Amino acid sequence: MRAIAVLNQKGGVGKTTTAVNLAAALARDGQRVLLLDLDPQGHATLHVGLELPEDALTVYDVFVRGAAIAETARMVTDRMAIAPAHIDLVGAEVELCDQENREHVLARTLGPYAEHFDYVIIDCAPSLGLLTINALTAAREVIIPLQPHFLALQGLGRLLQTTAGVRAAFASDLRILGVVMCMFERGTKLGQEVVRDVQGFLAAADAADPWYGAVVFETQIRRNIKLAEAPSFGKTIFDYAPVSHGAEDYLALAREIHAARVPA
Amino acid sequence: MRAIAVLNQKGGVGKTTTAVNLAAALARDGQRVLLLDLDPQGHATLHVGLELPEDALTVYDVFVRGAAIAETARMVTDRMAIAPAHIDLVGAEVELCDQENREHVLARTLGPYAEHFDYVIIDCAPSLGLLTINALTAAREVIIPLQPHFLALQGLGRLLQTTAGVRAAFASDLRILGVVMCMFERGTKLGQEVVRDVQGFLAAADAADPWYGAVVFETQIRRNIKLAEAPSFGKTIFDYAPVSHGAEDYLALAREIHAARVPA
């Protein structure tokens, strides 16, 4: 099982859109996928159109009451399940403060699922708090969605430092798989500049850095209004607009990521 | 002096772009404007190309050491000054925890400037923490930048509730001036739908709601790559691309907001 965290503390850069549609693309290609919504905003849960009854168990219960992931997970499409978020997650970081081993709650609950899923894709909140630390100790790989804009580029250094900090603190083999350009507008010089900047930065990594070997994915997710419309219908791009740039790009990304897997 | 907070806890929706270019547009029209960067990311400070010497005083010093705004403010263009942010602001919320009257630090320091400036425009961080509460007790008016997308619409209710909470808790006359559509793509049905949704929501307000009388501004800020390029040159849209949709739209917004001022 590959556990991949989709992470960038800068808001609105395409994390949820990438987590949901990458999970759906992998499932279309025959992989068994669990999408884990770790953002109190619950946008991945909304994106797939999941309406939860009041007493439904969510990721909040996993963190605060020790519920098993299986008790929260619901099938969304063939081979794709979601463990939904709930706004109460906002309080989980405070409630976890006194728990033993609070950084590894998620890692411990994912353990038993290694046989059931080929992929776990974790949609993270736009912050570097305890929930995100849990994602980084549970996942072995990180994908960084990046909007190819100057302001969005500024926080990348801090994000990479945080992953290095988690790797050192917990002696894990966490590694950055790559950066995926989202909302890409071909033909703008800003887009090309940002790609070159990031490629240069990644190429200069030391063997000890978690981003050693990380790449800017070949696949660029083009700006495409259908990707922004799909969540309002509670659908992935494959159910909403299967013949669109958005569907093409996320299918290509899934294949690029699946080909990049380290042989088990 | 009008003090206006530019606020939306959803990330990446156009807060900084609006705060900087609205401030610049008001200054072009002859107003004396202070731009206050209250976001630890310091994007407004970056956007105007301000490079601070190591020992420079910033908004952090205003919060944690009682420095006066005047000691931090630097002129950016004619009639426009900025009080810059610093990454240390990340820690200010914790450091303020034990201070008396910690929600009013900003309001107290702005008091003496009522004669010096016609406008104070506050760029807020994408969160609803203590720094943002300080913005809401210092400002009398709020502008909400909104990306006309389904996911961006979800948090609007919570944002409005937070302003109502601040108004009740501190018995202030804080009011929501309006919602400005950012990154607007004319001709998409999603854009039109979001405008209608928000207009309907605002029209249904009670007299006691802080958003009573709030509107969706006529001026829509169109998506325009020049607005995303300008910060990489450390310039406002007026210095970078004075003949562009971005410059046109922010000038129109400034005039709409200035016309909406309550007679002193």
Ligand SMILES: Nc1ncnc2c1ncn2[C@@H]1O[C@H](COP(=O)(O)OP(=O)(O)OP(=O)(O)O)[C@@H](O)[C@H]1O
């Ligand atoms: N390639 C794209 N083309 C057009 N719109 C997009 C694209 N990717 C994402 N969007 C839209 O842009 C907005 C931001 O994307 P998204 O919500 O996925 O970002 P995020 O990083 O998850 O945000 P947050 O930080 O709030 O969690 C959403 O409204 C989404 O529908």
Ligand SMILES: Nc1ncnc2c1ncn2[C@@H]1O[C@H](COP(=O)(O)OP(=O)(O)OP(=O)(O)O)[C@@H](O)[C@H]1O
């Ligand atoms: N009208 C527009 N057209 C094109 N790009 C835009 C527009 N407005 C903002 N942008 C770009 O979109 C990105 C997000 O905008 P901005 O940084 O102003 O949002 P924000 O709400 O301040 O983000 P944060 O929540 O991180 O503070 C930036 O890269 C900015 O340059």
Ligand SMILES: [Mg+2]
């Ligand atoms: Mg998201």
Ligand SMILES: [Mg+2]
């Ligand atoms: Mg900003």
